[in-house]
Amino acid sequence: MPKICFLFCLLLPQFAHTQSLDRYTGDLRVDLEKRQISVTWEIQFSDLAAADTLHFYVQEAAFDFSLQSGQKDVPFEITEQKFIGEDKSIFIPTADLSDRKFTLSYQNSLDSIRNPNFKFRPNWTELNIYTAWFPLNIDYGLFTYELDVKTAGTVAGSGVLQAKNDTFSLVQNIPVFDIPLIIFKNKNSVTTADGSVEICYTDLSPAVRDTIKTTAEKYFNDYSEMFGSPDTGKLVLAVNTFDRNISFARKGFISLSLDSIFTPQKAETLAHEIAHLWWNAAEVGTWEDWLNEGSAEYASMLILREEQGEESYENAVKNLEKRSEGLPPIENIDKRNPQSNTVLTYKGALLLVRLEQKIGTEKMQSVLRKFYLAEEKTTAAFLRILENTAGEELSREFLVSLQE
Ligand SMILES: [Zn+2]
Structure with missing residues (x-):
């Protein structure tokens, strides 16, 4: 089984507020020599409802804060309240905001990142939600972003990237919950012949690089055939050799960790992560x-079956059964339950395997394809499509399987 690679595996609050984010417009300066960032965000809300205070989490070591709205300074309060673990809270009174937006700037030392998975390395500076590098509060919903990055290095991230001299512009117009990017001092990259996947890396051997390139291209095309073309266009696949405990996928972007070789287990992780280009629309909280x-785990098993045959697939199914034994139901599981990731990933995949056994591969792929192409994101929609494809009884049975 692949190493953990969940879309978002932090503790999540239960209830959403009614305030909602619209767009982050950022200006990031990265000094790789001084190992320091300075950043200015303009954060626009579409709705502030009746909230009298906004609450964001920022890196705990960030300093030199400045906050304005409509050209005026806005008072703010910082407390030690944490969400990620290496963050602190900033509280902003909404009464002082004009046009539902504000500008927040601060600096931070890259050496202050404590998360061992994302510690600063001179040739791989990785910024994302796990380190709270941007002001975040997932209660405020999804947002789009536009980020200018000024650096002597080069950038890879989620979104459309354009480079002009030493400034990179990264624009993400699909609503998301994270702003992930990597700054390389020296970036190597290769793109597949069909242009579907760009692999960015620092120190892969040519043989490993070529294997990853062939594999990623194959998986990308296999899934495109199964589920339709992905809405994110090209995939940027950033590969490191730190052998850390996390690989993850965002819109059109994957950060994959290996040691120096590309094992079959890593190929499974890659298959799972690439599947997230299609399977990422449901609420992660x-x-x-x-x-x-x-669905991502189930899709990766389809690749395994195709590549390694029925016997390997059956073994993987047995593995899923073993992992799912005695687990609580999927429906309504609390994300704070320590078993929730196992339940949602492996038990979820097992239910899809069993569903395929009942309705056949063709109908199964038709359900998944329709779900993806209709941009659906809920279990209710999944059940409706299943009912239309395979009948009311099977849809009802599947709902029961989610409840037991
Ligand atoms: Zn995943």
């Missing part, structure tokens, strides 16, 4: 996340 994790 609730049990509906089974649609992301269960």
Whole structure:
């Protein structure tokens, strides 16, 4: 089984506020020599409802804060309240905001990142939600972003990237919950012949690089055939050799960790992560996340079956059964339950395997394809499509399987 690679595996608050984010417009300066960043964000809300205070989490070591709205300074309060673990809170009164937006700037030392998975390395500076590098509060919903990065290095990230001299512009117009990017001092990259996948890396051997390139291209095309073309266009696949405990996928972007070789287990992780280009629309903060994790894991097993045959697939199914034994139901599982990721990923995949046994491969792929292409994101929609494809009884049975 692949190493853990969940879309989002932090503790999540239960209830959403009514305020909603619209867009982050950022200006990031990265000094790789001084190992320091300075950043200015303009954060626009579409709705502030009746909230009198906004609450964001920022890196705990960030300093030199400045906050304005409509050209005026806005008072703010910083407390030690944490969400990620290496963050702190900033509280902003909404009464002082004009046009539902504000500008927040701060600096930070890259050496202050404590998360061992994302510690600063001179040739691989990785910024994302796990380190709270941008002001975040997932209660405020999804957002789009536009980020200018000024650096002597080069950038890879989620979104459309354009480079001009020493400034990179990264624009993400699909609503998301994270702003992930990597700054390389010296970036190597290869793109597949069909242009579907760009692999960025620092120190892969030519043989490993070529294997990853062939494999990623194959998986990308296999899934495109199964589920339709992905809405994110090209995939940027950033590969490191730190052998850390996490690989993850965002819109059109994967950060994959290996040691120096590309093992079959890593190929499974890659198959799971690439599947997230299709399986990422359901809410990550609730049990509906089974649609992301269960479907990505199930899709990776289809690749395994195709590549290694029925016997390997059957063994993988047995593995899923073993992992799912005695686990609580998927429906309504609390994301704070320590078993939730296992339930949503492996039990979710197992239910899809069993569903395929009942309705056949053709109908199964038709259900998944329709779900993806209709941009659906809920279990209710999944059940409706299943009912239309395979009948009311099977849809009802599947719902029961989510409840037991
Ligand atoms: Zn996943």
